[in-house]
Amino acid sequence: MTAALLIVDVQTALCQGRYETHDRAATVDRINAVSAAWRTAGRPVVLVQHEEPGGEFARGGPDWQLWRELLIAPEDLRSGKTVRNAFAGTALHAQLQALGVDSVVVCGMQSEFCVNSTARGALALGYAVTVVADGHTTLDADGRTAGEITAGINAGLAELSGVRLAEAAALAH
Secondary structure (H helix, E strand, C coil): CCEEEEEECCEHHHCCHHHCCCCHHHHHHHHHHHHHHHHHCCCCEEEEEECCCCCCCCCCCCCCCECCCCCCCCCCEEEEECCCCCCCCCCHHHHHHHCCCCEEEEEEECHHHHHHHHHHHHHHCCCEEEEEEEEEECCCECCECHHHHHHHHHHHHHCCCCEEEECHHHHCC
């Protein structure tokens, strides 16, 4: 199996200020550990960035930028998106197919939105999907804590055939 790591929306808008995600620093550290191991092994790393006209996610704006503590490398692939699913309306699937990728590992922000949608989108396209169980986060919302939301997303994804959960430490070997 050829696997790619998809790092979804680890952008400044979700890492500081009013939309700062829960446990951001530790989550980014875990993502960095996985991505470092991935690069050392010569596996593809894809940095996905959400964009919307105006507001925090305006392409090129300061909040649209990848978070300053996220480790990136020149060989990392980039993919922009305008909806929650990183595969919808983008060239990501074609990029991965050209590399012979048949499985993806998904991590990033926000759990219930883009991480969940991207994992499900990958599954629908036939990829084997691993979600970094402790490598995604979100904000408190709708009377639930970010931890409750993330745990709920993990539980829902784990019920899907073709999706597995793994801790960052297990993937950063």
